[in-house]
Amino acid sequence: MQTHKRIEREHKTISKMIGLYCHAHHHTSQGSLCENCQFLLDYAHKRIDRCPFGWQKPTCTKCPVHCYKPDRREEIRQVMRYAGPRIILHHPILTLLHFLDGLKAPPAK
Numbered sequence: 001m002q003t004h005k006r007i008e009r010e011h012k013t014i015s016k017m018i019g020l021y022c023h024a025h026h027h028t029s030q031g032s033l034c035e036n037c038q039f040l041l042d043y044a045h046k047r048i049d050r051c052p053f054g055w056q057k058p059t060c061t062k063c064p065v066h067c068y069k070p071d072r073r074e075e076i077r078q079v080m081r082y083a084g085p086r087i088i089l090h091h092p093i094l095t096l097l098h099f100l101d102g103l104k105a106p107p108a109k
């Protein structure tokens, strides 16, 4: 089975975001993550892969299914809050595509 472009993009976006956050807050060097952020990233990747909506999933901020555990959810929220506005500057195309994904109507159920 082939990975859908959107899922691929979701993976890419989340790893960029966690990267930005980790470099700024935990002072890791470019291309590496601290233990905790690496764990969070693995977790996020798994959640994306197991998303019941598959490639039709809405972007996670809009998703009606709260598949993150509360503490992980809080962590990822911190990451989004920090990296959200910044990723636009670092990766404008990726962000635009992610934004467009978010505009599409979420699946009916």
Ligand SMILES: [Zn+2]
Pocket (backbone or CB within 6 Å): 021, 022, 023, 025, 026, 028, 033, 034, 035, 036, 037, 038
């Ligand atoms: Zn970190």
